Amino acid sequence: MTFSAPPKYRGRLAPSPTGYLHLGHARTFWLAQQRAEQNGGALILRNEDLDSTRFKMEFVDAMLEDLRWFGFEWSEGPDVGGPFAPYNQMERVHFYRAALEKLVAGHFVYPCTCSRKDIQAAIHAPHTENDAEPVYPGTCRQNRKSEIGNRKFAWRFRVPDGETISFRDGNCGEQKFVAGKDFGDFIVWRGDDVPAYQLACVVDDASMQITEVVRGADLLVSTARQILLYRALGLAVPDFFHCALMLDANGERLAKRHDSLSLRELRGQGATPESLRQRHFVGISPK
Numbered sequence: 001m002t003f004s005a006p007p008k009y010r011g012r013l014a015p016s017p018t019g020y021l022h023l024g025h026a027r028t029f030w031l032a033q034q035r036a037e038q039n040g041g042a043l044i045l046r047n048e049d050l051d052s053t054r055f056k057m058e059f060v061d062a063m064l065e066d067l068r069w070f071g072f073e074w075s076e077g078p079d080v081g082g083p084f085a086p087y088n089q090m091e092r093v094h095f096y097r098a099a100l101e102k103l104v105a106g107h108f109v110y111p112c113t114c115s116r117k118d119i120q121a122a123i124h125a126p127h128t129e130n131d132a133e134p135v136y137p138g139t140c141r142q143n144r145k146s147e148i149g150n151r152k153f154a155w156r157f158r159v160p161d162g163e164t165i166s167f168r169d170g171n172c173g174e175q176k177f178v179a180g181k182d183f184g185d186f187i188v189w190r191g192d193d194v195p196a197y198q199l200a201c202v203v204d205d206a207s208m209q210i211t212e213v214v215r216g217a218d219l220l221v222s223t224a225r226q227i228l229l230y231r232a233l234g235l236a237v238p239d240f241f242h243c244a245l246m247l248d249a250n251g252e253r254l255a256k257r258h259d260s261l262s263l264r265e266l267r268g269q270g271a272t273p274e275s276l277r278q279r280h281f282v283g284i285s286p287k
């Protein structure tokens with residue numbers, strides 16, 4: 001009889017260098033680091049730099065510097081390498097393309113030629129309870145690639161309408177989302193030939209052998225989408241731990257436009273990481 005040891009905990013920080021990191025990101029990342037420490041595991045840094053329209057080189061250096069300053073420590077990442085290199089998503093596009101080819105071959109996706117305007121026009125009752133994005137009305141479901149010609153198109157994943165996707169979140173408990181109602185067919189490859197977040201994230205978390213994904217609660221519904229991708233690609237689904245987003249004094253979500261709360265700005269004002277954690281991260285683990 002053989003006993004196999006449970007997989008060693010592997011968590012990740014996956015910042016996007018589209019602006020300076022703010023306290024809200026740091027809070028979620030801090031929790032991710034704590035989870036990795038508590039579980040005696042490793043923390044991986046992945047640079048999610050696919051969004052080239054918003055991506056600026058200066059933000060990558062700033063991001064690494066701000067993370068180090070704040071007290072984050074990772075054992076694998078773009079600056080230190082590791083067994084699953086590269087850790088910059090821009091250098092991993094061949095992995096995403098291979099996954100897309102699998103999805104195309106399995107008829108999980110279809111070419112969608114809709115513009116944002118087309119989608120808005122086709123929706124009679126916008127459904128935005130769980131997500132800012134409206135549920136895609138399925139206009140292009142019957143499209144075939146051979147009929148598209150030279151038109152620009154995105155690859156869209158066909159969700160199993162009516163199926164309840166459920167998972168147990170390590171922080172938020174039991175979650176259920178109904179495909180076709182809470183979220184619709186979603187883009188896995190954009191019309192400008194860039195892999196979409198959902199696909200890149202799934203491919204990377206699987207290939208980097210991440211055992212638990214810690215991220216903001218705004219991504220709970222995305223987790224349902226991603227579970228469908230794991231299934232379609234025949235990949236093991238990791239555990240999830242979603243945490244509440246940090247709100248500003250007006251009760252609004254911290255966004256990158258809140259420059260006054262960027263780590264850079266706070267540091268410039270003389271704040272120390274310890275003081276910021278004491279002031280803002282008290283009782284961080286509960287949702």
Ligand SMILES: [Zn+2]
Nearest residue numbers: 112113114140
């Ligand atoms: Zn379409």
